[in-house]
Amino acid sequence: MGRAPCCDKANVKKGPWSPEEDTKLKEYIEKNGTGGNWIALPQKAGLKRCGKSCRLRWLNYLRPNIKHGEFSDDEDRIICTLYANIGSRWSIIAAQLPGRTDNDIKNYWNTKLKKKLMGLLPPSSNHQIRNKPPATLFHESSHLHNDHQNPPFTSSYRDFSPSYYYPSPSTISFTGLESTSAVMASTTNNFPYFQNQEASLVSPSMQYYYNMFGSEGSCSTSSDGSCSQISHGGRGDVKQDEMGFHLFHHQNFNNLSNGKGGFDDHHHELSNNNKFMPGGETSIINQWTSSEKPSDQYFGQTPLLMEYGIEEIKQMISGHNNNIEENKREEGMMYYYY
């Protein structure tokens, strides 16, 4: 039995909003607010619309200070950088672009920006990257750049990435070795990801870690390959005024290097004064790829008891050994900004 519908489908209007409906909704909310109840709002406002539809219309179109029209180059760069680091978490990306909505950015990415990026690559390599997230390009570029061995986890990309990108597993044929020179040229010289401050922090070692997570930088992948979001506390919805830095601290990489072991991440939030708050919000992501669970030493612990400033973290990252093989034997750190 499915869940009860949020409204009487037979008696609600669907499809594009008329100017009259817009006016009604706008005037009602400006006068009364949403009242914290979107479901009841349409009736009160005299609209034959579903509450969800009203909410969407307000948030994406009618709300004050919504910016419409062309995206700037800066906005492009921010979107690309954040997409590369956290994947398709449009609400978080939107929080960094005042006046833009998640829907707007999502549409822009799907219809223009993605193609724009693909257009930077020669046709010969296009077919090979078409179904990979941007991070895979990072991976390939770092792989070439650092003359590494076959990357581990190549067969696991699909497990850590949105299914959106991937054809059925049987059609995947990617070793990490094919035709990367064009990709490399594009990523290092032209790829917008590398043209701003945030992007400069995407070191090869971070790319490596990123590839283990796919495009979901904050995604926990269970043994069945499914992916669940980490909890941010509260309602789980990250609001702009709660933005901060997140740090992922990876340990026990030795176990991962042979694809057998596991690792855990300790996720901490930085407060607005850019201090790492070890005792603050903490969620632990546990994941492993086989029955060999990580040791208790790493499992369920939150050992980062120091307090770092963001500059210190940046230093740690920039000074981190970029050699992937080395990193497998070291602790790795990555952070992303949102």
Add this chain to the structure above:
DNA sequence: AACTCCCACAACCGCAATCAT
């Protein structure tokens, strides 16, 4: 002018998280 195709954007849908009782 009529038709088809394509694209951009708006809107919908289902799901998961959270809240309220």
Add this chain to the structure above:
DNA sequence: GATGATTGCGGTTGTGGGAGT
């Protein structure tokens, strides 16, 4: 703690308009 209601998110679909034939 259980359950239903509500909210927010991200993927997908629908729609309208412009371009091409």
